[in-house]
Amino acid sequence: MTNSDKEGKNIAIISYFTIIGAVIALFMNNDKKSAFAAFHIRQALGIFLSFFFIGYFIGYFDSWTISSAFYLFYFILWIYGFIGALQGETKCIPILGEQFQKIFKNI
Template identity: 55%
Template sequence: MDNYTVKEGKTMAIISYITWIGTLIAYFMNNEKRNSFASFHIRQAIGISLFSLVNSVFLLKYIGFYAAGFISLGLLILLIIGLIGAAQGEQKKIPLFGDLFQDWFKGIA
């Protein structure tokens, strides 16, 4: 990937990691003019946001507050890893789920 693509998509990539609203904003910004770097990070952010939603709605109810809190902490760490990668201009997949997110959401962003 060339430096121009990274430079052009870096803002959208960073925005995508700022809550699920940022993910939506970055998604719509990227729809106008597709950027492969931004799309990569948007897919990662969508996956983290969906896992966070599942954790908040279902797991909190069924496995308890402390276990869901531990999972939330892990998701926060994954989010920070993705954000740092976007800020540094790297297409670095998040640990454990990065390949899955790229495969699952390849048609979205």
Template identity: 50%
Template sequence: MNQEIIEEGKMMSVVAYLTIIGSIIALITNNDKKNPFVAFHVRQGLGLCLTYLLLGYFIGSFNSWAISIGFWIGFGVLFFYGLIGAITGKMNEVPLLGPLYQKIFSNIGK
């Protein structure tokens, strides 16, 4: 992938990590251009957002600050890792879950 494609898609790649709405906006705006850099980060951001919402529902039922803070810190690190990758123009999968997101959402961006 050349540098021009990466530079063109940096903004939408960053938006993909900003909540579920940001992921949907990046997905919709990338439908016309089909930028592979943006598609990669949309898959990562959408996967993180959906996993966060799904697990957060169950983590909230424990009613424990220790569990909740560990959950927030863990997902905060994953979001930050993906966001830094999008800003620097790298296609690094987020640790642990990144390959799964790329497989599940493989039809996004094609």
């Protein structure tokens, strides 16, 4: 693994640590464009933004069951993406991953 591959992997891992980590990783990837890091930045940014957007509406249900299912679903998506970054894989997260790649294609 070359130094640029390690740096891209580190940036990809950082992108999964909260929305702030995704923004920091975005700026870190501006200097040395890593396709691997950009892929995971798009995935992480999509996970966090959709979580906040959909979570806003889930909050109106006022149901513990619906809220718990929502949190569990997004936690599983986050784990799937994070493990992919740790293993050096570029697999899209299920259901929404392809859309995130299309929406954030300029990153």
